[in-house]
Amino acid sequence: MSRRTRDGSVAPSVFSMENEPSDRTILVAVDFGTTYSGLAWAQTRRPDHQTTIASWPYANSRGLEGRTSDKVPTELRYKDQGYEWGFQIDDEGPRHQWFKLELDPSQSNVISDIARQFPARNALPPGYNADVKKLVTDYLTALREHAERFLQLKLPQAALRSTAIEYIITAPAVWSDAAQAKTRECAERAGMGRGDRLQIISEPEAAAIYTLDALDPHNVKIGDTFVLCDAGGGTVDLISYTVSALKPMLSVDEAASGTGSLCGSTYLNRIFEQYVIARFGENDGWDDEVIEDASKRFEELTKRRFTGNPDETFSIPVPGLMDNAKQGVQRGKFIINGDEIAQIFKPVLKEIIKLVRGQIAATSRDVKAVLLVGGFGESVYLRESLRRALGSDIEILVPANSWTAVVRGALMKGLARTNPSLNQLQVHSRRARKHYGSEWSIAYDSNIHSRSRRRWSNYHGSYRITVMHWYIKKGEPVREEETTSFHYYIHNLVSEGPPQRLSVPIAASIDPENTGAPMYWSDGVKELVKLKTDLSFIPEESIDRRTGEDGELYYNCSYDVEMTNYSASTKYQVVYKGVRYNSVEAEYI
CATH class of the missing domain: 3.30.420.40 (ATPase, nucleotide binding domain)
Structure with a gap:
């Protein structure tokens, strides 16, 4: 049902077709949990039939028979050939557990005294004989393959061959942007789709959708x-x-x-x-x-x-x-x-x-x-x-079915995305967990700015200073799918050629003491993500030119970076002269 690509990742399901009707899709929600994981599915043409998967392979079985449970253990054990997962692993012996948490080392502060005092007896140490991305990718691959075997038994083969399967996976709301990006990367490598065909939803939001709907x-x-x-x-x-x-x-x-x-x-x-x-x-x-x-x-x-x-x-x-x-x-x-x-x-x-x-x-x-x-x-x-x-x-x-509230809510949100009339609950805004911004060059003001930080600009013919410009501040409401624009200028000497590539660092400040967003890049400011995009597609003649105060001719390239926030993911686009370009490489730090 899957095939390996040259980079070792798992290709998307053969059930997916490029020209499938948009109103006929199978949605599979994945609650990728720390200790247990769950699956639920529905067809967009029958949204009232939402089903959790409750049968799992057991012992040496790779089929559906064996164990009935609302969820399956998030565990892996590698063997000479392949691996065992979930209920296939017996009660005794070591296994990989809790590897999900290794996707976000920045959350080490959530380790409670209880966690330190009572370690697992059978868990292999973090990173033992396996990279965390491999562990997560292999486990998500097992979940995807199991879901598709299950669907083969429930739906006609002709319907499966002509219908796309789209996946929705959950992630903790407190995770860093880098951890959310790694979750997406592992899910893509596990064959769960790419781009807009793979949704990442925060776990508490998914649970809230299900629970508040039940009130x-x-x-x-x-x-x-x-x-x-x-x-x-x-x-x-x-x-x-x-x-x-x-x-x-x-x-x-x-x-x-x-x-x-x-x-x-x-x-x-x-x-x-x-x-x-x-x-x-x-x-x-x-x-x-x-x-x-x-x-x-x-x-x-x-x-x-x-x-x-x-x-x-x-x-x-x-x-x-x-x-x-x-x-x-x-x-x-x-x-x-x-x-x-x-x-x-x-x-x-x-x-x-x-x-x-x-x-x-x-x-x-x-x-x-x-x-x-x-x-x-x-x-x-x-x-x-x-x-x-x-x-x-x-x-x-x-609520009823509280153990599966997250996967049920994730499926409900996925269905509402395909058909807005099914939307029972909308999370109108979320609180920003950090300050988000970038460095900004402005005119130096001796009454405000540090003299030691000023620099002379030949283009402007005056002193300039680089300060932080915070587009979103911690605690502010951020709306679903709301776009924030980061504005930039490039001043390159024409004699040195037109700009070929952008490299834009987006910064974040957690501000744990709530002292306010800092003016300068300091110890409390960390690079969150570096956005890279190719500008060679821009015709040289379309780039504005302007003579600087030093008499030299400069390219004056003005552009925006748009950041769109979703439930548990962020999308970036470069906008130049009103045209949006999706070819942005986001390199999380």
């Missing part, structure tokens, strides 16, 4: 603010929205920038493992099978059913351990009570409650409800713990 519209008013908490296996991500319009569709604005940390439900498993090892690790009969079986029962049953009742008890298998009445081991099992389970939950819940309170404070508004999604979001104990911590004035709402 009672009669209970939503303009000005209502919601905090969305996506509590997954590895990460817990939060973002806030305020309702700005109800008609013609529900519109929301970001009320606070996204936050998150590594404090998902996987850490419950790790804390439990340390608990079991500390309690029974010295017992007769202890081996790896004991911890594997105990952890599997905790993961699949105990932590999911625990409600916080101290009188609850759960039986945990510890096969092979000798009976020990003092420790409560009898016939290869022991009983864990509610108080002990609550202590396992305690450090994780403490971190999540801290994140939620921080997000509520960042909105500077009265928050109506916390919308809880994700696999961990289905935990009764987490829900009740948040209710106690936040008080009765803030509702805790959990």
Whole structure:
């Protein structure tokens, strides 16, 4: 179903055709998660039939049979020939886990104390025997191939051959522009399409689309603010929205920038493992099978059913351990009570409650409800713990199918793009997470500028100074598909020939202390992306000429760089004399 190109990437699906009808497309949404990933699909001609894929290959199987689950583990294990992925990997032995996070090293600050204190037992170290882009590309390839095998069983072959498949993939809202670009690159190499045929959508936005659509519209008013908490296996991500319009569709604005940390439900498993090892690790009969079986029962049953009742008890298998009445081991099992389970939950819940309170404070508004999604979001104990911590004035709402809220919302957004009448919710604006701008040459003013930074310009016949010009400032609302123009001039001596190539650095400043956008390029300003484009296509005679103050003749080339912001991606174009050129190479730093 796929073929390798000369550069080693995977060519797009053979189902895609260049001249397919625009009203007949299969959309496949991909929730590429830290610990689990999901798939959903629909046909644009039947948008009301939206389906999640819940069957996955298991053990040595490469077909659809084997395991039923709403999601599949985000794991890889390389073998002599090829690799195993997801449920194909058995419970024992090392495997590549959590490699998604390596796409964005800039998010190292979200590593919580819990993540440092409770490392994974079976995870291979970051970068072990594989480049992160290879890991992500191989895993996304496995997801794509599985989706297409699934579609082959559900749809007639003739329909598949004549219908394009387009993919929508999700990415964290807090990721850097470079990480979002790497996600797109890996998805393209995995055969999920290129350019406009591959959409990147932020995870919390996708979850919000699904969740807010599921709310009672009669209970939503303009000005209502919601905090969305996506509590997954590895990460817990939060973002806030305020309702700005109800008609013609529900519109929301970001009320606070996204936050998150590594404090998902996987850490419950790790804390439990340390608990079991500390309690029974010295017992007769202890081996790896004991911890594997105990952890599997905790993961699949105990932590999911625990409600916080101290009188609850759960039986945990510890096969092979000798009976020990003092420790409560009898016939290869022991009983864990509610108080002990609550202590396992305690450090994780403490971190999540801290994140939620921080997000509520960042909105500077009265928050109506916390919308809880994700696999961990289905935990009764987490829900009740948040209710106690936040008080009765803030509702805790959990929609149906919360574990698959992200992939369902991503599919809904993809369908709305093909048919605007299907759009149920619009994220009207997002908060800029950084200052964005570039250097700008202006006239030197001794009352404002640093004397040491001035320079003489032969063209202008005066002193000039280079300062930062911030086109977007941190915290400002940025609208969906809104274009920001960066204006530039090139003054080249005609005697040196016309400009052949542009190289434009776009800068960003995170401004963690919120001291304001700096005037000069300083330690707090980093190069975000370098835009390169070929200007040789511009006829020399069309370039304006002007005589400088030094009497020399200069090319005076005026152009704009347009930056268009999408949910989790950015598009750049060069505009020269009203003509837009797409041939811009964006090299993220």
